[in-house]
Amino acid sequence: xxxxxxxxxxxxxxxxxxxxxxxxxxxxxxxxxxxxxxxxxxxxxxxxxxxxxxxxxxxxxxxxxxxxxxxxxxxxxxxxxxxxxxxxxxxxxxxxxxxxxxxxxxxxxxxxxxxxxxxxxxxxxxxxxxxxxxxxxxxxxxxxxxxxxxxxxxxxxxxxxxxxxxxxxxxxxxxxxxxxxxxxxxxxxxxxxxxxxxxxxxxxxxxxxxxxxxxxxxxxxxxxxxxxxxxxxxxxxxxxxxx
Amino acid sequence: xxxxxxxxxxxxxxxxxxxxxxxxxxxxxxxxxxxxxxxxxxxxxxxxxxxxxxxxxxxxxxxxxxxxxxxxxxxxxxxxxxxxxxxxxxxxxxxxxxxxxxxxxxxxxxxxxxxxxxxxxxxxxxxxxxxxxxxxxxxxxxxxxxxxxxxxxxxxxxxxxxxxxxxxxxxxxxxxxxxxxxxxxxxxxxxxxxxxxxxxxxxxxxxxxxxxxxxxxxxxxxxxxxxxxxxxxxxxxxx
Ligand SMILES: Nc1ncnc2c1ncn2[C@@H]1O[C@H](COP(=O)(O)OP(=O)(O)OP(=O)(O)O)[C@@H](O)[C@H]1O
Ligand SMILES: [Mg+2]
Numbered sequence: 052x053x054x055x056x057x058x059x060x061x062x063x064x065x066x067x068x069x070x071x072x073x074x075x076x077x078x079x080x081x082x083x084x085x086x087x088x089x090x091x092x093x094x095x096x097x098x099x100x101x102x103x104x105x106x107x108x109x110x111x112x113x114x115x116x117x118x119x120x121x122x123x124x125x126x127x128x129x130x131x132x133x134x135x136x137x138x139x140x141x142x143x144x145x146x147x148x149x150x151x152x153x154x155x156x157x158x159x160x161x162x163x164x165x166x167x168x169x170x171x172x173x174x175x176x177x178x179x180x181x182x183x184x185x186x187x188x189x190x191x192x193x194x195x196x197x198x199x200x201x202x203x204x205x206x207x208x209x210x211x212x213x214x215x216x217x218x219x220x221x222x223x224x225x226x227x228x229x230x231x232x233x234x235x236x237x238x239x240x241x242x243x244x245x246x247x248x249x250x251x252x253x254x255x256x257x258x259x260x261x262x263x264x265x266x267x268x269x270x271x272x273x274x275x276x277x278x279x280x281x282x283x284x285x286x287x288x289x290x291x292x293x294x
Numbered sequence: 295x296x297x298x299x300x301x302x303x304x305x306x307x308x309x310x311x312x313x314x315x316x317x318x319x320x321x322x323x324x325x326x327x328x329x330x331x332x333x334x335x336x337x338x339x340x341x342x343x344x345x346x347x348x349x350x351x352x353x354x355x356x357x358x359x360x361x362x363x364x365x366x367x368x369x370x371x372x373x374x375x376x377x378x379x380x381x382x383x384x385x386x387x388x389x390x391x392x393x394x395x396x397x398x399x400x401x402x403x404x405x406x407x408x409x410x411x412x413x414x415x416x417x418x419x420x421x422x423x424x425x426x427x428x429x430x431x432x433x434x435x436x437x438x439x440x441x442x443x444x445x446x447x448x449x450x451x452x453x454x455x456x457x458x459x460x461x462x463x464x465x466x467x468x469x470x471x472x473x474x475x476x477x478x479x480x481x482x483x484x485x486x487x488x489x490x491x492x493x494x495x496x497x498x499x500x501x502x503x504x505x506x507x508x509x510x511x512x513x514x515x516x517x518x519x520x521x522x523x524x525x526x527x528x529x530x531x532x533x
Contacts, residue, residue: 101420103416103419103420126422126424129419129420129421129422130422132420133420133421134420136413136416136417136420138413140413140414140416140417141417142414142417142418142431142432142436143436143513144435144436144439144511144513153421153423153431154421154422154423157423157427157431158421158422158423158427159422186513199417202421203420203421206421206422
Protein backbone atom coordinates (compact mmCIF):
# COMPACT_ATOMS: atom_id res chain seq x y z
CA UNK A 52 0.00 0.00 0.00
CA UNK A 53 1.44 3.41 -0.91
CA UNK A 54 2.23 5.86 1.88
CA UNK A 55 0.53 8.58 -0.11
CA UNK A 56 -2.07 8.01 -2.77
CA UNK A 57 -3.18 10.84 -5.03
CA UNK A 58 -5.77 10.05 -7.61
CA UNK A 59 -6.95 12.29 -10.44
CA UNK A 60 -7.09 15.49 -8.42
CA UNK A 61 -8.31 18.71 -9.96
CA UNK A 62 -7.89 22.12 -8.45
CA UNK A 63 -9.37 25.36 -9.72
CA UNK A 64 -8.71 28.88 -8.53
CA UNK A 65 -11.86 30.49 -9.84
CA UNK A 66 -11.88 29.59 -13.53
CA UNK A 67 -8.15 28.82 -13.59
CA UNK A 68 -7.44 25.09 -13.69
CA UNK A 69 -4.21 24.67 -11.72
CA UNK A 70 -4.13 20.90 -11.19
CA UNK A 71 -5.52 18.99 -14.11
CA UNK A 72 -5.97 15.39 -13.01
CA UNK A 73 -2.80 14.71 -11.05
CA UNK A 74 -2.21 11.12 -9.91
CA UNK A 75 0.75 9.99 -7.87
CA UNK A 76 1.50 7.03 -5.60
CA UNK A 77 4.37 7.34 -3.19
CA UNK A 78 5.73 4.24 -1.51
CA UNK A 79 6.87 4.13 2.11
CA UNK A 80 10.42 5.50 2.46
CA UNK A 81 10.36 6.79 -1.08
CA UNK A 82 11.81 10.23 -1.75
CA UNK A 83 10.13 12.05 -4.61
CA UNK A 84 11.31 15.37 -6.01
CA UNK A 85 8.83 17.58 -7.82
CA UNK A 86 10.23 19.98 -10.36
CA UNK A 87 8.66 22.29 -12.89
CA UNK A 88 8.31 25.86 -14.03
CA UNK A 89 6.93 28.59 -11.87
CA UNK A 90 3.15 28.39 -11.90
CA UNK A 91 3.03 24.73 -12.94
CA UNK A 92 1.13 23.84 -9.75
CA UNK A 93 3.83 22.31 -7.54
CA UNK A 94 3.01 24.27 -4.38
CA UNK A 95 -0.68 23.90 -5.01
CA UNK A 96 -0.30 20.13 -5.14
CA UNK A 97 1.52 20.03 -1.80
CA UNK A 98 -1.07 22.35 -0.26
CA UNK A 99 -3.87 20.10 -1.50
CA UNK A 100 -2.18 17.05 -0.03
CA UNK A 101 -2.53 18.37 3.50
CA UNK A 102 -5.80 20.14 2.91
CA UNK A 103 -4.67 23.75 2.95
CA UNK A 104 -6.43 23.96 -0.42
CA UNK A 105 -9.68 22.24 -1.31
CA UNK A 106 -9.73 19.99 -4.34
CA UNK A 107 -12.61 20.00 -6.81
CA UNK A 108 -12.21 16.41 -7.96
CA UNK A 109 -10.20 13.32 -7.11
CA UNK A 110 -8.98 11.71 -3.93
CA UNK A 111 -6.04 11.99 -1.55
CA UNK A 112 -5.30 9.21 0.92
CA UNK A 113 -2.69 8.99 3.66
CA UNK A 114 -2.64 6.23 6.28
CA UNK A 115 -6.30 5.48 5.72
CA UNK A 116 -7.41 9.11 5.99
CA UNK A 117 -9.06 10.41 2.85
CA UNK A 118 -9.87 13.83 1.58
CA UNK A 119 -11.90 14.55 -1.50
CA UNK A 120 -13.95 17.39 -2.95
CA UNK A 121 -16.32 17.07 0.02
CA UNK A 122 -13.43 17.55 2.42
CA UNK A 123 -12.68 14.80 4.89
CA UNK A 124 -11.00 14.33 8.21
CA UNK A 125 -8.41 17.02 7.68
CA UNK A 126 -7.01 17.02 11.18
CA UNK A 127 -6.37 13.28 11.28
CA UNK A 128 -4.69 13.50 7.92
CA UNK A 129 -2.53 16.44 8.97
CA UNK A 130 -1.25 14.48 11.96
CA UNK A 131 0.28 12.06 9.46
CA UNK A 132 1.60 14.67 7.03
CA UNK A 133 4.28 17.16 7.99
CA UNK A 134 4.79 20.25 5.89
CA UNK A 135 7.70 22.65 5.74
CA UNK A 136 7.35 25.94 3.92
CA UNK A 137 9.72 28.18 2.05
CA UNK A 138 9.32 30.91 4.67
CA UNK A 139 10.00 28.73 7.80
CA UNK A 140 7.02 30.24 9.68
CA UNK A 141 8.33 29.64 13.17
CA UNK A 142 6.05 31.17 15.79
CA UNK A 143 7.94 34.29 16.89
CA UNK A 144 6.55 34.50 20.42
CA UNK A 145 7.61 30.96 21.31
CA UNK A 146 11.06 29.54 21.96
CA UNK A 147 12.45 26.82 19.75
CA UNK A 148 11.43 24.28 22.39
CA UNK A 149 7.90 25.70 22.60
CA UNK A 150 7.59 25.76 18.80
CA UNK A 151 8.49 22.09 18.65
CA UNK A 152 6.41 20.88 21.59
CA UNK A 153 3.25 22.86 20.76
CA UNK A 154 1.62 20.42 18.35
CA UNK A 155 2.45 17.23 20.27
CA UNK A 156 1.00 18.80 23.42
CA UNK A 157 -2.05 20.45 21.91
CA UNK A 158 -2.94 18.06 19.09
CA UNK A 159 -1.86 14.72 20.53
CA UNK A 160 -2.25 15.52 24.22
CA UNK A 161 1.29 14.40 25.00
CA UNK A 162 2.38 15.60 28.44
CA UNK A 163 5.06 18.24 28.79
CA UNK A 164 7.89 15.96 29.81
CA UNK A 165 7.34 13.54 27.00
CA UNK A 166 6.87 16.37 24.49
CA UNK A 167 10.20 17.84 25.58
CA UNK A 168 11.89 14.48 25.24
CA UNK A 169 10.55 14.20 21.69
CA UNK A 170 11.67 17.77 21.01
CA UNK A 171 15.20 17.10 22.24
CA UNK A 172 15.33 14.09 20.00
CA UNK A 173 14.19 15.87 16.82
CA UNK A 174 16.28 18.97 17.56
CA UNK A 175 19.30 16.73 17.91
CA UNK A 176 18.49 15.20 14.54
CA UNK A 177 18.60 18.62 12.89
CA UNK A 178 21.70 19.55 14.88
CA UNK A 179 20.13 22.27 17.02
CA UNK A 180 19.70 20.70 20.43
CA UNK A 181 21.58 23.59 22.03
CA UNK A 182 19.18 26.21 20.62
CA UNK A 183 16.06 25.06 22.44
CA UNK A 184 15.78 28.28 24.47
CA UNK A 185 16.29 30.62 21.52
CA UNK A 186 13.64 32.62 19.69
CA UNK A 187 13.28 32.61 15.91
CA UNK A 188 14.81 36.04 15.47
CA UNK A 189 17.95 34.88 17.22
CA UNK A 190 18.54 32.19 14.59
CA UNK A 191 19.88 32.28 11.05
CA UNK A 192 17.54 31.42 8.21
CA UNK A 193 19.09 27.99 7.88
CA UNK A 194 18.69 27.32 11.58
CA UNK A 195 15.09 28.52 11.50
CA UNK A 196 14.34 26.19 8.63
CA UNK A 197 15.92 23.26 10.47
CA UNK A 198 13.80 24.05 13.52
CA UNK A 199 10.74 24.12 11.24
CA UNK A 200 11.72 20.66 10.02
CA UNK A 201 12.14 19.48 13.62
CA UNK A 202 8.77 20.96 14.52
CA UNK A 203 7.13 18.86 11.82
CA UNK A 204 9.09 15.75 12.76
CA UNK A 205 7.92 16.05 16.36
CA UNK A 206 4.47 14.98 15.19
CA UNK A 207 6.03 11.76 13.88
CA UNK A 208 4.42 12.10 10.47
CA UNK A 209 4.29 9.29 7.94
CA UNK A 210 5.00 11.67 5.07
CA UNK A 211 6.91 14.94 4.93
CA UNK A 212 6.21 17.63 2.34
CA UNK A 213 8.83 20.26 1.60
CA UNK A 214 8.03 23.30 -0.53
CA UNK A 215 11.21 24.95 -1.79
CA UNK A 216 12.59 25.01 1.71
CA UNK A 217 15.94 26.42 0.64
CA UNK A 218 14.73 29.10 -1.78
CA UNK A 219 14.63 31.87 0.79
CA UNK A 220 18.11 31.07 2.09
CA UNK A 221 21.44 32.58 1.27
CA UNK A 222 23.45 30.09 -0.81
CA UNK A 223 25.88 29.37 2.03
CA UNK A 224 22.98 28.30 4.26
CA UNK A 225 21.22 25.97 1.84
CA UNK A 226 23.80 23.25 2.41
CA UNK A 227 22.96 22.66 6.07
CA UNK A 228 19.25 22.35 5.30
CA UNK A 229 19.82 20.03 2.36
CA UNK A 230 22.06 17.91 4.57
CA UNK A 231 19.30 17.64 7.17
CA UNK A 232 16.88 16.54 4.48
CA UNK A 233 19.31 14.03 3.10
CA UNK A 234 19.74 12.51 6.55
CA UNK A 235 15.98 12.26 6.87
CA UNK A 236 15.80 10.51 3.53
CA UNK A 237 18.54 8.10 4.61
CA UNK A 238 16.61 7.38 7.80
CA UNK A 239 13.71 6.16 5.72
CA UNK A 240 11.31 9.10 5.83
CA UNK A 241 8.78 9.25 3.03
CA UNK A 242 9.28 12.62 1.42
CA UNK A 243 7.87 14.80 -1.32
CA UNK A 244 10.02 17.78 -2.04
CA UNK A 245 9.37 20.60 -4.42
CA UNK A 246 12.76 21.97 -5.33
CA UNK A 247 14.73 24.08 -7.72
CA UNK A 248 17.92 22.34 -6.64
CA UNK A 249 18.25 20.01 -9.61
CA UNK A 250 21.47 18.51 -8.34
CA UNK A 251 19.85 17.67 -5.04
CA UNK A 252 16.81 16.13 -6.73
CA UNK A 253 18.97 14.01 -8.94
CA UNK A 254 21.21 12.86 -6.14
CA UNK A 255 18.78 12.32 -3.26
CA UNK A 256 15.37 11.63 -4.77
CA UNK A 257 14.52 8.08 -5.79
CA UNK A 258 12.10 9.48 -8.30
CA UNK A 259 11.57 12.86 -9.89
CA UNK A 260 8.26 14.17 -11.11
CA UNK A 261 8.16 16.93 -13.70
CA UNK A 262 5.02 19.01 -13.54
CA UNK A 263 3.86 21.08 -16.46
CA UNK A 264 0.57 22.90 -16.97
CA UNK A 265 -1.00 21.31 -13.91
CA UNK A 266 -0.18 17.77 -14.99
CA UNK A 267 2.42 15.18 -14.16
CA UNK A 268 4.14 15.62 -17.49
CA UNK A 269 6.92 13.13 -17.06
CA UNK A 270 8.34 11.08 -14.20
CA UNK A 271 10.86 8.38 -13.53
CA UNK A 272 13.85 7.33 -11.44
CA UNK A 273 15.79 10.55 -10.95
CA UNK A 274 19.02 9.48 -12.58
CA UNK A 275 17.19 8.25 -15.68
CA UNK A 276 14.88 11.24 -15.90
CA UNK A 277 17.69 13.76 -15.82
CA UNK A 278 19.98 11.73 -18.08
CA UNK A 279 17.31 10.90 -20.58
CA UNK A 280 14.35 13.28 -20.63
CA UNK A 281 11.60 12.11 -22.98
CA UNK A 282 9.57 15.24 -23.58
CA UNK A 283 10.78 18.48 -25.16
CA UNK A 284 9.27 20.42 -22.24
CA UNK A 285 11.43 18.61 -19.69
CA UNK A 286 14.47 18.81 -21.96
CA UNK A 287 14.00 22.58 -22.16
CA UNK A 288 13.44 22.85 -18.47
CA UNK A 289 16.55 21.01 -17.35
CA UNK A 290 18.83 22.25 -20.12
CA UNK A 291 20.14 25.27 -18.17
CA UNK A 292 21.03 23.15 -15.14
CA UNK A 293 23.05 20.74 -17.25
CA UNK A 294 25.35 23.42 -18.61
CA UNK B 295 -9.11 89.87 44.70
CA UNK B 296 -7.53 86.48 44.15
CA UNK B 297 -9.56 83.42 45.02
CA UNK B 298 -8.43 81.82 48.26
CA UNK B 299 -8.35 78.06 47.88
CA UNK B 300 -9.45 76.18 50.94
CA UNK B 301 -9.23 72.42 50.94
CA UNK B 302 -10.16 71.95 54.61
CA UNK B 303 -13.90 71.37 54.11
CA UNK B 304 -13.18 68.96 51.28
CA UNK B 305 -10.55 67.10 53.27
CA UNK B 306 -13.01 66.71 56.07
CA UNK B 307 -15.04 64.56 53.69
CA UNK B 308 -12.05 62.71 52.28
CA UNK B 309 -13.42 59.29 53.32
CA UNK B 310 -16.23 59.84 50.82
CA UNK B 311 -13.68 60.44 48.08
CA UNK B 312 -11.81 57.30 49.06
CA UNK B 313 -14.99 55.29 48.99
CA UNK B 314 -15.90 56.81 45.62
CA UNK B 315 -12.46 55.98 44.26
CA UNK B 316 -12.76 52.39 45.49
CA UNK B 317 -16.14 52.09 43.82
CA UNK B 318 -14.71 53.46 40.59
CA UNK B 319 -11.97 50.85 40.75
CA UNK B 320 -14.41 48.04 41.39
CA UNK B 321 -16.88 49.25 38.80
CA UNK B 322 -14.39 49.84 36.02
CA UNK B 323 -12.37 46.75 36.97
CA UNK B 324 -15.43 44.57 36.50
CA UNK B 325 -16.43 46.40 33.32
CA UNK B 326 -12.93 46.00 31.90
CA UNK B 327 -12.81 42.25 32.57
CA UNK B 328 -16.30 41.75 31.12
CA UNK B 329 -15.68 44.14 28.22
CA UNK B 330 -12.43 42.41 27.26
CA UNK B 331 -14.13 39.02 27.41
CA UNK B 332 -16.79 40.35 25.06
CA UNK B 333 -14.07 41.80 22.85
CA UNK B 334 -12.18 38.50 22.56
CA UNK B 335 -15.34 36.54 21.79
CA UNK B 336 -16.53 39.26 19.39
CA UNK B 337 -13.22 39.49 17.52
CA UNK B 338 -12.82 35.71 17.19
CA UNK B 339 -16.47 35.41 16.10
CA UNK B 340 -15.89 38.00 13.41
CA UNK B 341 -12.70 36.47 12.08
CA UNK B 342 -13.39 32.75 12.55
CA UNK B 343 -17.15 32.42 12.83
CA UNK B 344 -19.78 31.88 10.15
CA UNK B 345 -20.91 34.90 8.17
CA UNK B 346 -24.18 35.38 10.08
CA UNK B 347 -22.25 35.61 13.35
CA UNK B 348 -19.80 38.11 11.89
CA UNK B 349 -22.78 40.19 10.72
CA UNK B 350 -24.56 39.97 14.07
CA UNK B 351 -21.45 41.05 15.97
CA UNK B 352 -20.97 43.81 13.39
CA UNK B 353 -24.43 45.19 14.13
CA UNK B 354 -23.68 45.20 17.87
CA UNK B 355 -20.36 46.95 17.29
CA UNK B 356 -21.90 49.63 15.09
CA UNK B 357 -24.75 50.27 17.51
CA UNK B 358 -22.41 50.80 20.43
CA UNK B 359 -19.79 52.76 18.56
CA UNK B 360 -22.28 55.19 17.08
CA UNK B 361 -24.20 56.19 20.17
CA UNK B 362 -22.95 58.06 23.24
CA UNK B 363 -22.01 55.97 26.25
CA UNK B 364 -24.28 58.14 28.38
CA UNK B 365 -27.27 57.32 26.18
CA UNK B 366 -26.39 53.62 26.32
CA UNK B 367 -26.29 53.88 30.10
CA UNK B 368 -29.71 55.57 30.23
CA UNK B 369 -31.24 53.01 27.90
CA UNK B 370 -29.98 50.15 30.04
CA UNK B 371 -30.79 51.73 33.38
CA UNK B 372 -34.21 53.09 32.47
CA UNK B 373 -35.10 50.66 29.70
CA UNK B 374 -34.42 47.25 31.21
CA UNK B 375 -37.00 47.63 34.01
CA UNK B 376 -39.66 47.68 31.24
CA UNK B 377 -38.71 44.12 30.35
CA UNK B 378 -38.72 43.12 34.00
CA UNK B 379 -34.99 43.46 34.72
CA UNK B 380 -34.30 45.66 37.70
CA UNK B 381 -30.73 46.77 38.13
CA UNK B 382 -28.87 48.77 40.71
CA UNK B 383 -27.26 51.92 39.32
CA UNK B 384 -23.82 50.34 39.67
CA UNK B 385 -24.84 47.15 37.92
CA UNK B 386 -26.39 49.14 35.06
CA UNK B 387 -23.17 51.13 34.81
CA UNK B 388 -21.01 47.99 34.69
CA UNK B 389 -23.19 46.50 31.96
CA UNK B 390 -23.26 49.65 29.86
CA UNK B 391 -19.53 50.28 30.16
CA UNK B 392 -18.69 46.62 29.49
CA UNK B 393 -20.89 46.56 26.38
CA UNK B 394 -19.33 49.80 25.18
CA UNK B 395 -15.78 48.56 25.76
CA UNK B 396 -16.76 45.20 24.23
CA UNK B 397 -17.68 46.93 20.97
CA UNK B 398 -14.47 48.95 20.78
CA UNK B 399 -12.20 46.11 21.85
CA UNK B 400 -13.86 43.75 19.36
CA UNK B 401 -12.67 46.00 16.57
CA UNK B 402 -9.23 46.62 18.08
CA UNK B 403 -8.64 42.90 18.64
CA UNK B 404 -9.98 42.04 15.21
CA UNK B 405 -7.48 44.39 13.63
CA UNK B 406 -4.75 42.56 15.54
CA UNK B 407 -5.96 39.11 14.52
CA UNK B 408 -6.15 40.17 10.88
CA UNK B 409 -2.63 41.58 10.97
CA UNK B 410 -1.13 38.14 11.55
CA UNK B 411 0.28 36.73 8.30
CA UNK B 412 -1.69 33.89 6.74
CA UNK B 413 1.50 31.85 6.62
CA UNK B 414 1.56 31.69 10.43
CA UNK B 415 -1.98 30.37 10.48
CA UNK B 416 -1.21 27.80 7.79
CA UNK B 417 1.86 26.63 9.68
CA UNK B 418 -0.38 25.99 12.68
CA UNK B 419 -3.03 24.19 10.64
CA UNK B 420 -0.39 22.08 8.91
CA UNK B 421 0.74 20.87 12.33
CA UNK B 422 -2.77 19.58 12.95
CA UNK B 423 -4.09 22.35 15.18
CA UNK B 424 -7.76 23.26 14.86
CA UNK B 425 -8.64 26.80 13.82
CA UNK B 426 -9.44 27.79 17.38
CA UNK B 427 -6.22 26.23 18.64
CA UNK B 428 -4.36 28.25 16.01
CA UNK B 429 -6.03 31.40 17.32
CA UNK B 430 -5.23 30.54 20.90
CA UNK B 431 -1.65 29.31 20.60
CA UNK B 432 -0.32 30.92 17.43
CA UNK B 433 -2.20 34.11 16.72
CA UNK B 434 -3.49 35.74 19.87
CA UNK B 435 -0.25 36.78 21.56
CA UNK B 436 1.38 38.36 18.50
CA UNK B 437 -1.98 39.94 17.65
CA UNK B 438 -2.31 41.38 21.16
CA UNK B 439 1.20 42.67 20.94
CA UNK B 440 0.44 44.61 17.76
CA UNK B 441 -2.62 46.34 19.18
CA UNK B 442 -1.54 46.56 22.82
CA UNK B 443 -1.08 50.36 22.91
CA UNK B 444 -4.49 50.91 21.27
CA UNK B 445 -6.13 48.44 23.60
CA UNK B 446 -4.66 49.79 26.82
CA UNK B 447 -5.52 53.31 25.66
CA UNK B 448 -9.10 52.16 25.28
CA UNK B 449 -8.99 50.68 28.79
CA UNK B 450 -7.82 54.00 30.21
CA UNK B 451 -10.74 55.70 28.45
CA UNK B 452 -13.00 53.11 30.05
CA UNK B 453 -11.70 53.87 33.52
CA UNK B 454 -12.23 57.58 33.03
CA UNK B 455 -15.52 57.05 31.22
CA UNK B 456 -16.91 55.29 34.27
CA UNK B 457 -17.50 58.83 35.61
CA UNK B 458 -20.67 59.01 33.51
CA UNK B 459 -22.17 56.53 35.97
CA UNK B 460 -22.58 59.56 38.23
CA UNK B 461 -25.47 60.56 35.95
CA UNK B 462 -27.57 57.71 37.39
CA UNK B 463 -26.20 58.34 40.87
CA UNK B 464 -24.00 55.29 41.00
CA UNK B 465 -21.64 55.61 43.93
CA UNK B 466 -18.35 56.19 42.10
CA UNK B 467 -15.73 58.91 42.38
CA UNK B 468 -17.31 61.64 40.26
CA UNK B 469 -20.62 61.19 42.04
CA UNK B 470 -18.83 61.40 45.40
CA UNK B 471 -17.22 64.63 44.20
CA UNK B 472 -20.60 66.03 43.19
CA UNK B 473 -22.03 65.22 46.59
CA UNK B 474 -19.12 66.85 48.41
CA UNK B 475 -19.37 69.87 46.16
CA UNK B 476 -23.06 70.29 46.96
CA UNK B 477 -22.43 70.33 50.70
CA UNK B 478 -19.17 72.33 50.82
CA UNK B 479 -19.72 74.59 47.77
CA UNK B 480 -15.97 74.24 47.19
CA UNK B 481 -16.31 73.23 43.51
CA UNK B 482 -12.76 73.92 42.38
CA UNK B 483 -11.10 72.27 45.35
CA UNK B 484 -13.39 69.25 45.20
CA UNK B 485 -12.85 68.52 41.54
CA UNK B 486 -9.13 69.19 41.74
CA UNK B 487 -9.01 66.45 44.36
CA UNK B 488 -11.15 64.24 42.14
CA UNK B 489 -8.88 64.88 39.16
CA UNK B 490 -5.76 64.02 41.15
CA UNK B 491 -7.31 60.74 42.25
CA UNK B 492 -8.21 59.89 38.63
CA UNK B 493 -4.63 60.57 37.59
CA UNK B 494 -3.33 58.33 40.35
CA UNK B 495 -5.71 55.57 39.28
CA UNK B 496 -4.85 55.80 35.56
CA UNK B 497 -1.16 55.65 36.46
CA UNK B 498 -1.75 52.60 38.60
CA UNK B 499 -3.76 50.90 35.83
CA UNK B 500 -1.19 51.73 33.18
CA UNK B 501 1.51 50.28 35.37
CA UNK B 502 -0.52 47.09 35.71
CA UNK B 503 -1.02 46.92 31.90
CA UNK B 504 2.67 47.38 31.44
CA UNK B 505 3.46 44.52 33.84
CA UNK B 506 0.93 42.31 32.12
CA UNK B 507 2.52 43.22 28.79
CA UNK B 508 5.98 42.34 30.15
CA UNK B 509 4.65 38.95 31.05
CA UNK B 510 2.60 38.31 27.88
CA UNK B 511 5.27 39.52 25.48
CA UNK B 512 8.37 38.25 27.25
CA UNK B 513 9.94 38.33 23.82
CA UNK B 514 9.60 42.08 23.28
CA UNK B 515 8.42 44.02 26.28
CA UNK B 516 6.25 47.06 25.68
CA UNK B 517 7.78 50.47 26.50
CA UNK B 518 7.29 51.66 30.03
CA UNK B 519 4.29 53.94 30.44
CA UNK B 520 5.78 57.32 29.75
CA UNK B 521 4.62 59.09 32.89
CA UNK B 522 5.98 56.32 35.08
CA UNK B 523 9.24 56.38 33.19
CA UNK B 524 9.30 60.15 33.56
CA UNK B 525 8.62 59.92 37.27
CA UNK B 526 11.47 57.45 37.67
CA UNK B 527 13.75 59.83 35.77
CA UNK B 528 12.68 62.75 37.95
CA UNK B 529 13.23 60.82 41.18
CA UNK B 530 16.67 59.69 39.95
CA UNK B 531 17.59 63.27 39.08
CA UNK B 532 16.44 64.38 42.51
CA UNK B 533 18.45 61.73 44.32
N1 LIG C 1 -4.58 31.41 -3.78
C1 LIG C 1 -4.53 31.48 -5.12
N2 LIG C 1 -5.49 32.15 -5.80
C2 LIG C 1 -5.46 32.22 -7.15
N3 LIG C 1 -4.53 31.66 -7.91
C3 LIG C 1 -3.55 30.98 -7.30
C4 LIG C 1 -3.49 30.86 -5.87
N4 LIG C 1 -2.40 30.15 -5.54
C5 LIG C 1 -1.81 29.83 -6.71
N5 LIG C 1 -2.49 30.32 -7.76
C6 LIG C 1 -2.14 30.13 -9.19
O1 LIG C 1 -2.01 28.75 -9.42
C7 LIG C 1 -0.95 28.50 -10.32
C8 LIG C 1 0.00 27.50 -9.71
O2 LIG C 1 0.63 28.09 -8.58
P1 LIG C 1 1.66 27.32 -7.68
O3 LIG C 1 1.99 28.22 -6.55
O4 LIG C 1 1.15 25.99 -7.36
O5 LIG C 1 2.90 27.21 -8.66
P2 LIG C 1 4.33 26.62 -8.38
O6 LIG C 1 4.54 25.54 -9.35
O7 LIG C 1 4.49 26.30 -6.95
O8 LIG C 1 5.24 27.85 -8.78
P3 LIG C 1 6.59 28.41 -8.09
O9 LIG C 1 7.71 27.60 -8.65
O10 LIG C 1 6.65 29.83 -8.56
O11 LIG C 1 6.44 28.29 -6.62
C9 LIG C 1 -0.34 29.83 -10.64
O12 LIG C 1 -0.85 30.27 -11.88
C10 LIG C 1 -0.80 30.71 -9.52
O13 LIG C 1 -0.92 32.04 -9.98
MG1 LIG D 1 5.60 27.18 -5.35
